[in-house]
Amino acid sequence: MRFPETAKSSTSLAFSLGIIVAIVATGWYYVILPFQKHPQRPVFSNDLKSVPAPAPPIAAIKVAPMPQPTVKAKPKTNDAKYQGKVNASIGLVFRADPSQASKSVGGADFNTKVSVIREAPDREWVYVRNENTKEEGWVRSGNITKE
Numbered sequence: 384m385r386f387p388e389t390a391k392s393s394t395s396l397a398f399s400l401g402i403i404v405a406i407v408a409t410g411w412y413y414v415i416l417p418f419q420k421h422p423q424r425p426v427f428s429n430d431l432k433s434v435p436a437p438a439p440p441i442a443a444i445k446v447a448p449m450p451q452p453t454v455k456a457k458p459k460t461n462d463a464k465y466q467g468k469v470n471a472s473i474g475l476v477f478r479a480d481p482s483q484a485s486k487s488v489g490g491a492d493f494n495t496k497v498s499v500i501r502e503a504p505d506r507e508w509v510y511v512r513n514e515n516t517k518e519e520g521w522v523r524s525g526n527i528t529k530e
Contacts, residue, residue, distance in 0.1 A: 463499060465499050466496060466530045467498075467499055467527040467529050468495065468497070468527070469495045469527065474490055476489075477511070477518055477521065478522070479521070488518065489519070490518070491518075497511040498511060508522065
């Protein structure tokens, strides 16, 4: 008497599993597979179908002589008031204006040589040039040690 109960439960289990497999297969076929393929490239009416021009014969190619660069000696102007080194252990950020709120225009690492070009009237800010990168900007004067 136990066999019919087992057969009913096995049949219902098989039917349930069959329904689940059918749902998963349908979802895979209609949802997952279409997104795995790349769509075709669209064709527009204004796309140009150009044919490459034939290459000219090698004898017809004329190469113009390259102009030689002229080197002009630029006199080195040292417009710096004095030389200094960065004494801030985290380095410096160069500012566009003598203000903490102005934008950053460069920087210098600790112990980098800088040239002080000019000072603000209150001498709180100095305009410096990084000797390695030639970046220029305003920094607080206390962050520079005079050499």
